[in-house]
Amino acid sequence: MEKLFKLFYACKGVSIDSRNINKDELFIALKGANFNGNEYAKSAIEKGAKFAIVDEKGFENNENIFYVENSLIFLQKLAEHHRLKFNIPFIGITGSNGKTTTKELVASVLKQKYKVHFTSGNLNNHIGVPLTLLQLKKDCEIAIIEMGASKRGDIKELTDIAHPTHGIITNIGTAHIEGFGSTENIIKTKLELYQSIKEVKGHIFYSIEDEVLSNKIPKECSVSTYGMSDESDVVGEIIEANPQVVFQWKDEVYSSPKIKTKIIGDYNLYNLLTAISVGKYFGVSPEQINHALSTYSPSNNRSELKITTRNKLILDAYNANPTSVRVALNNFSSLAIKNKLFIIGDMLELGEDTLKYHQEVIDYTKELDLQGIFVGNIFESLAEKNNVLAFKNVEETKAFLNTAQPNDNLILLKGSRGIGLEKLVDNL
Numbered sequence: 001m002e003k004l005f006k007l008f009y010a011c012k013g014v015s016i017d018s019r020n021i022n023k024d025e026l027f028i029a030l031k032g033a034n035f036n037g038n039e040y041a042k043s044a045i046e047k048g049a050k051f052a053i054v055d056e057k058g059f060e061n062n063e064n065i066f067y068v069e070n071s072l073i074f075l076q077k078l079a080e081h082h083r084l085k086f087n088i089p090f091i092g093i094t095g096s097n098g099k100t101t102t103k104e105l106v107a108s109v110l111k112q113k114y115k116v117h118f119t120s121g122n123l124n125n126h127i128g129v130p131l132t133l134l135q136l137k138k139d140c141e142i143a144i145i146e147m148g149a150s151k152r153g154d155i156k157e158l159t160d161i162a163h164p165t166h167g168i169i170t171n172i173g174t175a176h177i178e179g180f181g182s183t184e185n186i187i188k189t190k191l192e193l194y195q196s197i198k199e200v201k202g203h204i205f206y207s208i209e210d211e212v213l214s215n216k217i218p219k220e221c222s223v224s225t226y227g228m229s230d231e232s233d234v235v236g237e238i239i240e241a242n243p244q245v246v247f248q249w250k251d252e253v254y255s256s257p258k259i260k261t262k263i264i265g266d267y268n269l270y271n272l273l274t275a276i277s278v279g280k281y282f283g284v285s286p287e288q289i290n291h292a293l294s295t296y297s298p299s300n301n302r303s304e305l306k307i308t309t310r311n312k313l314i315l316d317a318y319n320a321n322p323t324s325v326r327v328a329l330n331n332f333s334s335l336a337i338k339n340k341l342f343i344i345g346d347m348l349e350l351g352e353d354t355l356k357y358h359q360e361v362i363d364y365t366k367e368l369d370l371q372g373i374f375v376g377n378i379f380e381s382l383a384e385k386n387n388v389l390a391f392k393n394v395e396e397t398k399a400f401l402n403t404a405q406p407n408d409n410l411i412l413l414k415g416s417r418g419i420g421l422e423k424l425v426d427n428l
Contacts, residue, residue, distance in 0.1 A: 004066060004074070005081050007051045014134045015049070016075070016127070023048035028075050029055065030127065041065050072127070079130030080161045086136060086143070090162060091278065094147040094155055094193050095170025096186065097324045098271045099124070101263075101302055102170050103146045105275035108296045110142055112279075112288035118144035121300065125150075129158050142282070149189050150349070156189075159196035167197040167221075168205045168274055171323075172212055187212060197221055205277045207270055208232045224281050226273035234280065236273045241266040242335055243305060243314060243410065249276055254286050259294050264303040264314050266334070267327040301422045310405070311428050314412045317421035320347045322357045325414055326364060332412045333368040339408055343397070343424065345415020346376025354378060362386050372412075373397065376419050394423045401427040 008014065011026040018040035021027055027044035029037030029052065038059040041052040051064050055071040068074045083090070093103050100122050107118040117140045119132045124146040132145060147158045169190050172183075197204055198218035206213045208227040217223055226234040233251060240246040245261045245268055261272070272293055279289040298304045306313040316328055325347060332342060342365065350357050358378050365372065365388075374383065374390035375397050383390035391397045401424065411428055413421040 001074075001077060001081075004053070004068065005078055007053075007066070008078055008082070008134070011050045014075075014078075014131065015044070016131070018044040018047065018049075021047045021049050024050045026050065027052040029053060029059070029071050030075070031055075031071070037071070075130045076126070076161050079133040080163070082136060083133045083162060086140065088140060089142045089166055089282070090164045091142065091144045091166040091168065092147055092159060092162060092164030092193050092196070093144065093168045093170070094149065094190055095168070096172055096190070096321065097327075098170040098268070099146055099148070100300075100318075101268065101298070102168065102271045102274050103144055104298075105271055105293065105296060106168075106278045107144050108292040109275045109279035109284055109289050110144070110282060112292050113284045114141040114282070115139050116142050116144065119146040122146065122148065124148035124158075126154070126157055129162055133162060147193065149186075152185050152189055153192070154189060155192035156196070159193060163200075164193065164196055165200055165202045166205070166278075167193045167202065168278075169193055169213055170271065170274070171207075171210060191216055194218055194221070203281065205274055205281070207273075224277045226270070226277040228269075232273075234273050234277045236269055236276070238266045238269055241331065242337070243312075245269065245272070247272060249273065251280065256286060256290055259290050261293055262295075262297050262305070264298070264305055264316070265328065265331045267331055268303065306425060308425065308428055310407045311409045311411050313425065313428060314410065315422060315425065316412065316414045317345070317419075318417060320345065320414055320416045321350070322347060322360065325361055328412065328414045329361075329364055329368060329370065333370055335410065337410045339410065340370065340412070341406055341409045342370055342372030342412045342414070343421060344372065344374050344379070345413075345419030345421045346378045348416040348418050355382065358382055359386075362388055373400070375415060375421065394420050397424060398427045 008026050012024040015021050015025045016028050016030050021044050027049040029041050038054045038056045041054045041059050044052050055068055060067040093099050107116050110116045117136050125148050145162045149155050172187050172190050198220050201220045203222045205224045208225040225232045236249040238247050239258055243264045245263050249256050301315050301318040304315040306315050380390040380392045415421045
């Protein structure tokens with residue numbers, strides 16, 4: 001393995017996609033349900049890869065192609081090997097909701113003072129985390145690694161590769177419950193991050209108002225707290241969220257002016273406070289923190305405000321689960337805007353209680369007296385008995401919108417990634 005690891009340092013990076021290989025990269029052939037990367041190793045070399053790693057005999061048919069027993073394990077072990085060359089803070093971030101936004105905000109704050117490397121997009125799984133680590137350059141001063149989980153043990157697998165020294169669990173909800181089997185299993189899996197931090201007696205940032213997390217902090221770890229309570233190290237409050245968040249924060253010596261952000265949703269207060277807490281801990285000045293948070297612009301269909309020729313849109317269509325949909329609807333209901341419509345898409349990967357969770361969303365929209373439409377097979381199956389408007393997919397929804405042509409509304413789009421609500425933007 002040590003000899004093979006040296007191949008990486010003779011290359012200009014790593015790729016697992018032979019279609020987009022760059023000159024002098026190391027190609028690692030992975031296998032999936034519908035593809036076998038081993039078949040493309042020779043092609044990767046021909047396109048300019050310096051070396052390739054395969055895990056099926058017969059494909060090492062070139063002096064620059066090397067065989068290992070398992071390419072995925074090789075990728076993960078190589079990433080761990082590279083990570084251990086760095087004696088810098090590694091911040092691990094996980095949670096059911098808000099982890100990507102939190103990661104982006106923390107990175108924005110820390111970049112005011114440090115050379116920061118952080119997860120691109122949501123490359124947060126057993127392949128994405130190793131690829132993120134392998135992009136670390138010698139001059140990096142702090143690394144931020146987002147960690148996703150869809151079943152028991154996922155976070156431990158990632159911490160065993162990334163070895164975080166600092167940790168953030170944003171919250172624990174009902175995301176991907178189908179893979180976990182129960183809420184208890186979700187909690188146990190997220191807390192695997194704390195166990196990893198405990199081993200190095202590291203530092204944990206957490207919301208003092210989150211009772212589940214507050215009661216699970218290992219005594220071996222130092223902590224920074226945030227929340228709306230005066231007992232927190234960093235205290236914040238929403239001044240306005242109509243729709244962009246305006247807030248203030250304070251600590252034992254500093255009180256901020258009103259900070260106007262480009263972020264939609266009062267539920268993002270805790271994500272903002274997390275970034276402040278991390279920034280304070282690492283010595284970023286309050287002025288630098290405020291500048292970072294006021295200039296940060298959401299992207300990737302996460303709490304984005306889009307203005308079309310006819311409407312204003314809150315595009316929050318990157319993902320959805322019962323917890324995140326409820327807080328999004330609650331925030332949407334509180335906005336002091338007269339004409340509002342929601343477009344809510346199916347929530348995927350919820351297991352045997354799928355219908356119950358979707359029924360609860362329908363009930364909540366009625367409780368809040370909100371008007372709108374639902375998109376997806378699950379909501380469509382519940383539409384008739386609930387007397388609500390629903391369509392099987394985005395294409396049917398487009399046809400309806402082209403006829404209805406809503407105008408002068410604030411429209412919330414919230415749904416799981418697989419529903420593709422962002423495709424409706426041009427029809428609004």
